[in-house]
Each structure stands twice: as C-alpha cells, then as structure tokens.
Amino acid sequence: MFFLQERIGYAEKPFFIIKFRSMRIPESSNSDAQRLSSYGKFIRKHSLDEIVTIINVIKGDMSLVGPRPLLPEYLPLYTKRQKIRHSVKPGLTGMTQVMGRNSLKWTRKFAYDVWYTHNASFLLDMYIIAKTVSVVVLASGTSHKGHATMPKFGEKNS
Incomplete structure (x- = not known):
C-alpha cells in the first residue's frame, strides 16, 4: 500500500x-504502462498517491x-x-506541477524549477497552492504524450 x-x-x-503504491512491483521487462494498474491510474490522475507525502x-x-x-540516478545528468x-x-507541488506536470519536457520542467528558486515568495507559494487545486481537480498533465507516466530524464525525446 505504501512505499519508500x-x-x-x-x-x-x-x-x-513516502507514497501510496500506484504501480505493480517491476519485473525485468515491465514498462510503466504495464505496471500501472487501473487503481494506480486513478490515484495518480487525481494525485491521491501524494497524500501521505505530507509526512x-x-x-x-x-x-x-x-x-x-x-x-x-538523475543527479549526474x-x-x-x-x-x-x-x-x-x-x-509537494511547484511551478512545474501547475504549468503542465508530466506533459512538459524535462528541459521545460527544469526551467520552471530554476525560475522558482530565483523568485520564491509567500505570494508565489499561495498562487501555486491555489492553482494546484484546479490542476488536481481537472486531473491535467498527469502523463507525457506517448507514455503512461513520464519518460526518464536523459532518455531520447524526454
């Protein structure tokens, strides 16, 4: 149910x-699409797998x-x-999550992350938290085009 x-x-x-388990335990050749159960798709789509991350x-x-x-594994890249x-x-949330989540390419995600580090403020955080609510309710951007979740950083077309 949970995993670290x-x-x-x-x-x-x-x-x-700490997260809710949304995928089956990997076997040697399983892709994310094969590992993602219908329960997993639902909880990921609605960000319910993140609730316990509040810990x-x-x-x-x-x-x-x-x-x-x-x-x-991404750190050296x-x-x-x-x-x-x-x-x-x-x-738990951030600029990347409210600007497109997994629908974004890694270069765009990192650009939002770096922008946030230079512009962090209480008002910006309040904006991101408010916008997160609508992103979660609409379940937008939960997967990358052609992928069940998101390609690994460093993979072609990521």
Missing part, C-alpha cells in the same frame, strides 16, 4: 519519500511548494544550472 523511494532534496541530500513535509524533508524531488533546483527544499 529515495529522492534528492535540499542541498542534494538524499531522503526517502515528508512534517519531517522537514520537504516543503508544501518547491521543485518536486527527483531520483538520485543535471547541468550546473539545473542543479540550482536543490537550493530550496523540494515540494
């Missing part, structure tokens, strides 16, 4: 994010607003500019 996954947080420090906010690993924490995303705590 290592992610990279503030100052490139690893931590374990990470309470623990201090995350903030309500900031760049989403990504997998450790970042440009110097993209690494700026780690100068703030990762968030």
